[in-house]
Amino acid sequence: MSTTLGDDWEMVIGLEVHCELLTATKLFCGCRNAFGDEPNTNVCPVCLGLPGSLPVLNTGAVERAMAIGTALGCEIRPSSFHRKNYFYPDQPKDYQISQYDEPINTGGRLELPDGSVVGITRAHLEEDTGKTLHVGEGGRIHAADHSLVDYNRAGVPLVEIVSEPEIRTAAQARAYVAELRAVLVATGASDGRMEEGSMRVDANVSVRPAGNEVMGTRCEIKNLNSLRSLTRAIEYEADRQVALLDAGGTIDQETRHWDEEAGRTSTMRSKEEANDYRYFPEPDLVPLAPGAEWIERVAAGIGPLPAERRLALAALFDGGPTPAQRDQILAVVDLGLDPLLRSATDAGVPATLALARTANEVATDTDAALRLERTSFATLLGLEANGTLSATQTKAVLAVLLERGGGDPGGIAAELGFESLSSGSLAATVADIVAAHPDEWARFVEGDKKMTGFFVGAVMKATGGNANGKAVTAELARLAAP
Amino acid sequence: MTVENGPAGAHPSTAALSRADVVHVARLARLDLSEDELELFTGQLASVLDYAADVAALDLTGVRPTAHPLPVVNVLRDDVVAPSLERDIVLAMAPSVEDDRFSVPRIVGEEP
Incomplete structure (x- = not known):
């Protein structure tokens, strides 16, 4: 009416x-x-x-x-x-x-x-x-x-x-x-x-x-x-x-x-x-x-239509999305941002978090959002999901990512003075260890689950136990992604 | 009589072509016709429509409407950019130009 x-x-x-x-x-x-x-x-x-x-x-x-x-x-x-x-x-x-x-x-x-x-x-x-x-x-x-x-x-x-x-x-x-x-x-x-x-x-x-x-x-x-x-x-x-x-x-x-x-x-x-x-x-x-x-x-040659894409996003929510989430899904699909959101959920980020960040923070500048590197976005939300970054810190890093079109979220967090997290140095440490163990790395890339434990253990040893295990796993996955 | 707005096939009946119809068509074409010209063209247009009436009088049962005289469909080109004209050459053809645009008298109420 x-x-x-x-x-x-x-x-x-x-x-x-x-x-x-x-x-x-x-x-x-x-x-x-x-x-x-x-x-x-x-x-x-x-x-x-x-x-x-x-x-x-x-x-x-x-x-x-x-x-x-x-x-x-x-x-x-x-x-x-x-x-x-x-x-x-x-x-x-x-x-x-x-x-x-x-x-x-x-x-x-x-x-x-x-x-x-x-x-x-x-x-x-x-x-x-x-x-x-x-x-x-x-x-x-x-x-x-x-x-x-x-x-x-x-x-x-x-x-x-x-x-x-x-x-x-x-x-x-x-x-x-x-x-x-x-x-x-x-x-x-x-x-x-x-x-x-x-x-x-x-x-x-x-x-x-x-x-x-x-x-x-x-x-x-x-x-x-x-x-x-x-x-x-x-x-x-x-x-x-x-x-x-x-x-x-x-x-x-x-x-x-x-x-x-x-x-x-x-x-x-x-x-x-x-x-x-x-x-x-x-x-x-x-x-x-x-x-x-x-x-x-x-x-x-026609890709999936909006109705189908909304259903696909809704299916990511156990028990279905709330009415507010339904509205957010509608907006995200209207703006064509669902592939970005999916890149995060595909990397293991919970759907609730990925939807909230996409609908609330990313959607404010659609042009920048459509240029944003999907891997950067997925990695950043991974850092928030595993507790490496707080919500406030994530939003600050996201603003920089949107401005630059992409980049290394850990490095940007360090630039912004989120030093206690040392994401940048963590990435560097992981990279060093990966480089020092080419055979183990090849097995990890091929999907050998035992190698995850090997690398997390090596990083823990190198950092004196100060690294976040989830953050290390996320970084390894990021490096191994094609 | 009203001038039919429809596609081919809906032609007006010639017997009823009036001077008012010619005034209407002349206005649509922005032709400023004198009284003598209106008289002349009413007669001439009527004879053109008479000719069309000869065709309309035929028994066309079972004959499909002709969209085009050639038995050809799907004449297409690829979506590839070809050079446009030089703007200077284009604008030089116009009676009046301002700010790299064609300058035209104001026209009210006719936009489609």
């Missing part, structure tokens, strides 16, 4: 998510598909719509679209391309090439972490538009006197994923986009970076009296570029519609713009002004008809 609507009204929400594909080149030409390059440096006769140029479809984009369809349980079908005509300078051709009545993917579903299921109507290929910059009066188009256009993004491949109008709350809409994002990243189709515009959401929102089957008149809110905007815009829009209806008014079907600063939606285009796109078949492109073998090959 919505936090804002009360029990008398129900929201009906359908989402259109535009996802830029992680290809090397654009959809119909060999220009680079890259974010943040100098304006108008990735353009050619095809994406500038120069006379005589011809589009040729990118295999990489088609395969990513098929991967998305597969992950969403869609039927992958023969498809074709249309021209969508409109008068706006973000496409130099004055039309966008899109899929219209024959999309590549139809009829899928996405199951959300709470168990609810949202139907997917279609997921089709199309090209992105250029970036317009409105000059004058704070960048607002109505006050601008002219616009500047960068066509680097024009022609970048997109998949537009259209949901059924089956979403009922702003929170569910948020969960849908978060889960979809994790799925898109898992398939390798997208980097999922909403802040860079890699994923952009349009929301169709209507309200109806609770229990009513008939749909209300909907409004489409354009270009919601963060989960926060999505949630706020839907709640604002539903409240606006309910207030209008409660006051005896009616809803006009229209396209609305979300103003993040003001926190409200406003009319962008009424139904009367609705675009007349005059779709017609793109004569320069032949149909696309992937065969079963190609579809299977793409499907085989």
Whole structure:
């Protein structure tokens, strides 16, 4: 139930998510598909719509679209391309090439972490538009006197994923986009970076009296570029519609713009002004008809999806994770940090500790976390698990590891003045003893359990019994790891 | 009559092509037509649609819609970067440029 609507009204929400594909080149030409390059440096006769140029479809984009369809349980079908005509300078051709009545993917579903299921109507290929910059009066188009256009993004491949109008709350809409994002990243189709515009959401929102089957008149809110905007815009829009209806008014079907600063939606285009796109078949492109073998090959290349990865993490907890741990698992998988967590548990670190450190400390800087050397992280948590480092010390070392992208946790602990532990000197002592006993070491590496006792004993002797046995074992395992 | 927004196959009935339809289509294409031109083009467009009506009059039962005249599918290229144009050459073609971008008049309400 919505936090804002009360029990008398129900929201009906359908989402259109535009996802830029992680290809090397654009959809119909060999220009680079890259974010943040100098304006108008990735353009050619095809994406500038120069006379005589011809589009040729990118295999990489088609395969990513098929991967998305597969992950969403869609039927992958023969498809074709249309021209969508409109008068706006973000496409130099004055039309966008899109899929219209024959999309590549139809009829899928996405199951959300709470168990609810949202139907997917279609997921089709199309090209992105250029970036317009409105000059004058704070960048607002109505006050601008002219616009500047960068066509680097024009022609970048997109998949537009259209949901059924089956979403009922702003929170569910948020969960849908978060889960979809994790799925898109898992398939390798997208980097999922909403802040860079890699994923952009349009929301169709209507309200109806609770229990009513008939749909209300909907409004489409354009270009919601963060989960926060999505949630706020839907709640604002539903409240606006309910207030209008409660006051005896009616809803006009229209396209609305979300103003993040003001926190409200406003009319962008009424139904009367609705675009007349005059779709017609793109004569320069032949149909696309992937065969079963190609579809299977793409499907085989898709890694485990988020739902499966969450189950795998949950299975690490005896008696199952607590509700708080479930939320942490959700966040860790959303951020793609589960391989890091698994590197620690695979090295023997208890799941509770590995999850806590990953969700609380590591997740604060996702970019750094994804660069972090997994062995460094696993070794560090090993030192915390065996009591060599306290929780506070571990967090301090982890902060340095994240900053540097990796390193020797024991050495960093020593740098930070955690001298009593002498992890650095322990590592050096172990290394010396290993070097002095090559034959025993070879047997240890081959898995001879008796050699563990030999080396721990030798280190104890060398350190006068001051070494931590677990720390020595962990260090030996680290040295022996391939 | 409304101009059909659909794909091939949903063509409008020619008998009903009105001057208002031509005004609408001209506006979409940003053509500023005089009264005389509207008259002229209404007649010309009607004759084009009459021609299409000849095809529509055929019995096409069992004939599948044609997506493309060539019996070819899956014309693809590898996802490999090819050189783009030099920016100086590109921007030199534009009537107006600012900050390495194309400068265009403000256009309201038409973004897709």
